[in-house]
Amino acid sequence: EADIYQTPRYLVIGTGKKITLECSQTMGHDKMYWYQQDPGMELHLIHYSYGVNSTEKGDLSSESTVSRIRTEHFPLTLESARPSHTSQYLCASSALRGPQYFGPGTRLTVT
Amino acid sequence: AQTVTQSQPEMSVQEAETVTLSCTYDTSESDYYLFWYKQPPSRQMILVIRQEAYKQQNATENRFSVNFQKAAKSFSLKISDSQLGDAAMYFCAYRSPLTGNQFYFGTGTSLTVIP
Numbered sequence: 273e274a275d276i277y278q279t280p281r282y283l284v285i286g287t288g289k290k291i292t293l294e295c296s297q298t299m300g301h302d303k304m305y306w307y308q309q310d311p312g313m314e315l316h317l318i319h320y321s322y323g324v325n326s327t328e329k330g331d332l333s334s335e336s337t338v339s340r341i342r343t344e345h346f347p348l349t350l351e352s353a354r355p356s357h358t359s360q361y362l363c364a365s366s367a368l369r370g371p372q373y374f375g376p377g378t379r380l381t382v383t
Numbered sequence: 384a385q386t387v388t389q390s391q392p393e394m395s396v397q398e399a400e401t402v403t404l405s406c407t408y409d410t411s412e413s414d415y416y417l418f419w420y421k422q423p424p425s426r427q428m429i430l431v432i433r434q435e436a437y438k439q440q441n442a443t444e445n446r447f448s449v450n451f452q453k454a455a456k457s458f459s460l461k462i463s464d465s466q467l468g469d470a471a472m473y474f475c476a477y478r479s480p481l482t483g484n485q486f487y488f489g490t491g492t493s494l495t496v497i498p
Contacts, residue, residue, distance in 0.1 A: 303484060312424075312472060314490040322484070362428065371418050371478070372486055374428035 275299055278363050278375035285353055286383055293348045293378045295363030304346040305372065307362040308332060315362065321346055353382045385410045387477050389489035396465045397497050403450075404460045404492045406475030412436075416478040417451065417458045422491075423471040431473070434458065462494075470496045 275298040285291055297304065302323045307315040307330075317330030321340040335357075336350050346365075350357055360379050364372040386409045396402035408417070419431040434442045434451050441449050446466075450459045462469055475489040 305486070312491075312493065315474070315488050317486075320485075364428075366478075366484070366486075368484070369480065370416065371430045371433055372476075373430070374420075376427045 276373050276375040278378050282379050284381045289353050291350050295346045296344050297365040301365035301367050303366045305364040306348050309360045355382045358382050385477050385487045387487050387489040389492050391492045393493045395495040401463045404473050406458045408456050408477050418476040419460045420474045421471045465496050467496050
C-alpha cells in the first residue's frame, strides 16, 4: 500500500479565499504530481516536480501554485478560489522507474 | 507527446464473466512502461497491473491480465470472473523514461458489473 496522504479530504470554501491543499508521501519519491479531475472524468496534470526546488506547470492551465521545499511535501495553493476551481485534486508520487501512487484526493467546492 | 487512447467510454459485464478493456498508445520510444489503474466511485486510484515494454511476457495479477502487443501498440486489460467490486473507472497509462518521465493517461473506461 502506497503511503501518500492528502488533507483536507473535503473542503467547501467561499469565493476569493486562499486555500492550500496538502500532500505528503513517506516513500522518498523524488517525483510528485498534482492532477485535477472532475468526477468520472479524465485526469489533467496541473503541476509536477522532479525534486526539491523543482516545479513545472502541467498541461492544464491553472491559477494554482506549488512549492517543493522538502522531498516529502508538495502543497498546492489557490490564492483566490473561484467556482470554476470546484473539482477533485489528486496528488501522486513516483520513483525513478515504475508507477505513480495516488493519494485519496481532495474534493474542493467553491461557493 | 505520447497519446493514450481508450476507445470504450463505458463497458458492462455480467458477474463471473470476462471482460476486456482496450488501450492503444502512440510512441516512437522502445523502452517504456504501461499501467492500468482502477478508480472506484469516490475512492482512491489504485494500481492494478504494470507492464515493462522490454518484457515480452504478459503481466498477470490474479484475475487481471494484459495482452501487450508492442508492434501494434496495444495494451488491453482482461478481467476474469468479474466481481461487483470490479465496478470502477479504469485508466490506462504510459510512462516515458525519456521525455522527463512523464505519465500519459487515457480518458478512462467506466466498467459496470451486472449482478
